[in-house]
Amino acid sequence: MAHPLLESGRTDPFARIPRELGAQLRPLVPPMVEESLEGIRRRSESHSPPLGPAEVDGVRCALTAGVHGFLDRVESGPSPELADSLAAEFRAFGAGEARRGRSLECLHAAVRTAAAVAWRHLSAAGVLTREYTGSLGEAIFAFQEEVSAAASEGHARVRGAGAQALRRHRLRLLEALLSGQDARTAAELAAAAGWRPPERAAVVLFPGEPGEQGPVLPPDVLADLDRPEPCALVPDPGGPGRLRALERSLRGSTAVLGPGVPLERVPESLARARELAGLVRAGTVPDEGVVRWEDHLPALLLSHDTELIAAMARSRLAPLAELRAPQRERMADTLLAWLESGFNANEAAERLRIHPQTVRYRMRRMEELFGARLGDPGERFELELVLRARRLLGPLEET
Numbered sequence: 001m002a003h004p005l006l007e008s009g010r011t012d013p014f015a016r017i018p019r020e021l022g023a024q025l026r027p028l029v030p031p032m033v034e035e036s037l038e039g040i041r042r043r044s045e046s047h048s049p050p051l052g053p054a055e056v057d058g059v060r061c062a063l064t065a066g067v068h069g070f071l072d073r074v075e076s077g078p079s080p081e082l083a084d085s086l087a088a089e090f091r092a093f094g095a096g097e098a099r100r101g102r103s104l105e106c107l108h109a110a111v112r113t114a115a116a117v118a119w120r121h122l123s124a125a126g127v128l129t130r131e132y133t134g135s136l137g138e139a140i141f142a143f144q145e146e147v148s149a150a151a152s153e154g155h156a157r158v159r160g161a162g163a164q165a166l167r168r169h170r171l172r173l174l175e176a177l178l179s180g181q182d183a184r185t186a187a188e189l190a191a192a193a194g195w196r197p198p199e200r201a202a203v204v205l206f207p208g209e210p211g212e213q214g215p216v217l218p219p220d221v222l223a224d225l226d227r228p229e230p231c232a233l234v235p236d237p238g239g240p241g242r243l244r245a246l247e248r249s250l251r252g253s254t255a256v257l258g259p260g261v262p263l264e265r266v267p268e269s270l271a272r273a274r275e276l277a278g279l280v281r282a283g284t285v286p287d288e289g290v291v292r293w294e295d296h297l298p299a300l301l302l303s304h305d306t307e308l309i310a311a312m313a314r315s316r317l318a319p320l321a322e323l324r325a326p327q328r329e330r331m332a333d334t335l336l337a338w339l340e341s342g343f344n345a346n347e348a349a350e351r352l353r354i355h356p357q358t359v360r361y362r363m364r365r366m367e368e369l370f371g372a373r374l375g376d377p378g379e380r381f382e383l384e385l386v387l388r389a390r391r392l393l394g395p396l397e398e399t
Contacts, residue, residue, distance in 0.1 A: 013142060014073050016135035022075035029071070033063045036114040040106065059110050062093045062151075067114065070143050087150040094154030104148075104155050111144050169193035174222040174233055178203070180267040195222065198235035203258040203269040204246075206230040207277040208287065215250045231273075233266065247290050254287040256280055259294065275300055284392060302389040310396035313386040316379075319369035329395075331369075334362040336387040339380060 037060055069086040076082065097104055118140065173189040181189075190197050206225065217223050223232035236242060237260040246257075258273030272293050279285040284303065285296050293300070302309060320328045333352060338359065341347035345363065349356040366374065373379040390396055 012077075013135045013139040014077065017074055017139060019075050019077070021136075022071040025071055025074075029064065029067050032067060032114065032117050033060060036063055036110060036117045039113040039117065040110050055106065058093065058096070059106060062090065062107060063110055063114050065089050066111070066143075066147050067118070069147070070140070073143065074139075083146075086147065090147045090150035091154030091157075094151035094156075095158045096154075097151075098155045098158035104151055107151055108148060111148055115140050115144050166194060170195065170222055171224050174224055174231075177201070177222070177233060177263060177266045178231070178270055180264070183264060186263065193222075195220070196235075197263055199262065200236060200238070200260040201263055201266060201269070202234050202237035202260045203266060203273045204232040204234055204290075205256045205258070205270075205273045205277045206253060207256055207280050208254045215253050215255075217249050218245060231270070236260075243290065243292075250290055254280065255290050257290055257292045272300075275304075279303060298388070299392055302385075302392055306393060306396065309386065309389045309393070312382070313390060313396040316382050316386050317390075322369075331362060331366065332387060332390060332395075334359060335366055336384065336391065338363055338366075339384040339387070 037056060040059065041056075065086065069082065069089075072082050093107065094104060097107070119137070169189065170193045173186070173193045173195060176186050176189050187197065204221075215225075217232055220235050221232050224230070225232075234242070234246060234257070237246075237257065246255075256273050256277040258269035258271075258276070261269045276285065276291060276293050276296060279296070279299060280287045280291055285291060285299055317332070320331060323331060334348065337348040337351040338345070341351060345356045345359040349359045352359070370379075370383075373383075386396075
């Protein structure tokens with residue numbers, strides 16, 4: 001890997017510093033490191049818990065290696081071997097901090113403090129001259145950036161590997177819950193995934209074509225948008241503000257939200273969401289935003305067994321069979337509007353946007369066709385049921 005100070009075509013500030021300066025500064029390393037550590041301790045204690053002994057030792061080793069590495073560069077000039085060795089040491093330090101769950105703020109503060117302390121020691125030692133003050137400052141700054149970058153690289157690698165491992169655990173947990181895995185296995189997978197099992201959860205399916213950028217879901221939502229059937233599992237779907245937060249994160253996407261169920265019944269929520277997703281794909285239910293299972297229970301019920309509802313439609317709507325198709329449609333719409341309006345011709349007319357007299361005329365014709373059935377509450381219920389199914393699914397009596 002190329003190092004910033006060793007790339008060809010760039011001026012190396014170390015080349016403009018007398019090499020004997022390195023030997024002059026070696027004795028200053030221990031006090032410089034300890035003074036830097038004291039400054040870091042004071043800064044840490046002002047806004048966070050005090051550094052522990054292990055943290056202090058780790059920073060001391062890193063600072064000592066850094067200062068000696070800087071002086072090696074002054075004395076020996078550009079050396080890929082030395083640069084690689086120092087970069088490896090700081091990458092290891094960054095990786096270690098990531099494994100302990102710590103950020104690199106302490107190291108960055110240490111490097112800045114050490115640079116200021118080194119400059120003060122150099123001034124006190126009388127080794128700074130106008131001739132190479134600028135080059136030395138440039139070299140310190142560049143070296144500081146180099147070791148910080150190496151530490152950040154090691155830190156990012158471990159964090160990235162940890163994130164990937166966590167994602168794998170979460171995907172395994174999602175699949176286990178969708179398949180109805182036993183409670184003990186699900187609990188073990190949840191612990192490995194760092195996921196707190198809720199009392200209830202709901203499956204979300206994405207029935208449309210995936211967009212260029214998938215939805216940014218809340219962190220506690222288990223999701224796999226790369227599976228053949230993209231889906232997610234939402235904890236506590238009925239919790240305060242949960243639906244609103246979900247709608248915000250899914251803005252611009254169509255999502256089908258199944259019912260909230262206990263974790264052991266997640267496959268049931270998946271099955272219900274699949275039924276509703278089928279209606280969304282068919283255009284029976286509008287695909288606008290988050291489509292909730294609870295909001296479309298009549299449509300789900302009426303479409304559950306279309307052969308049964310078609311047989312019922314053929315039986316109950318048989319009196320309309322003698323009419324021509326256009327007339328049959330008008331009469332069916334009028335009868336449904338009349339039933340939904342509580343037998344009020346004026347309200348039915350408003351629903352259909354026609355004159356009330358037209359509704360009355362058609363209903364007199366209906367009474368001729370259906371006879372006493374329109375006066376029977378049970379018959380009216382069955383007629384409204386099949387007419388609603390007809391409006392939802394089309395003229396089923398013709399199938």
